[in-house]
C-alpha cells in the first residue's frame with residue numbers, strides 16, 4: 501500500500517485486520533495506530549493539512565452521543581473516561597507527550613474519506629505533538645502529525661515519499677468526480693490510485709486537479725516503470 505491508493509471500506513478493514521468503527525484507533529496493530537479523517541465540507545471535525553500535505557492537524561474525538569447526554573460539541577473533548585481510563589484522545593495524548601520529551605514517535609496510518617465507502621490512504625505519519633485549544637467555549641485536543649520518513653521498507657517508496665505530497669482533499673474529490681471513479685486509461689474500478697500526471701519531483705503540482713488523475717494499479721505501475 502502506498503500513499504494515494506484508493507480503497508473500499510472493506511479493503512481498508514482488511515488492510516488493518518480490524519473492523520474500523522471509529523476515527524481514532526491507538527496501536528491498532530503492533531507498531532502503528534490508525535486514524536480516519538474527513539476533510540469534506542460538513543465533516544464533524546476540524547482537521548487540516550499544512551505545508552502541502554506534509555503536516556496534518558488532527559482534532560481529537562468528542563464524547564459519544566447519548567440520548568440524555570449533552571450535545572457532544574458543547575463539552576470538552578475527554579482525555580479520560582468516567583472510570584479514569586484514558587480515552588483514545590488520552591492514549592494519543594500520552595504518546596504525543598512522550599514524543600515531545602524525546603521519545604519515539606507513534607506511527608499513525610492515515611485514511612481519508614473520499615465519499616461514502618471510498619477511502620484514500622494518505623500515508624504513515626509521525627505523531628509529534630499535542631495541545632489543548634479553546635474552541636467555541638470548550639476544549640478541543642489537537643494533534644500534530646508529520647509525514648513519516650519511513651513509510652515502508654522499499655527504497656522506491658522512500659524516493660516517492662520525498663517528492664510526493666499528500667493531495668489536498670478538494671483535489672481528490674474533484675478528480676474522483678471528474679474521472680468517475682475509474683482508471684482514465686482502461687476504465688477499471690479496482691485498485692485505483694491518485695496519480696500525479698507530471699510527478700511532483702519533476703515540478704508537477706498536486707494542488708490542482710488538472711495534474712492529478714485516477715489510474716488502476718496496472719497503469720500506475722506501467723507509468724512508474726517509464727519514469728524510473
Ligand SMILES: [Zn+2]
Pocket residue numbers: 683684685686687688715716717718719
Ligand atoms: Zn487502467
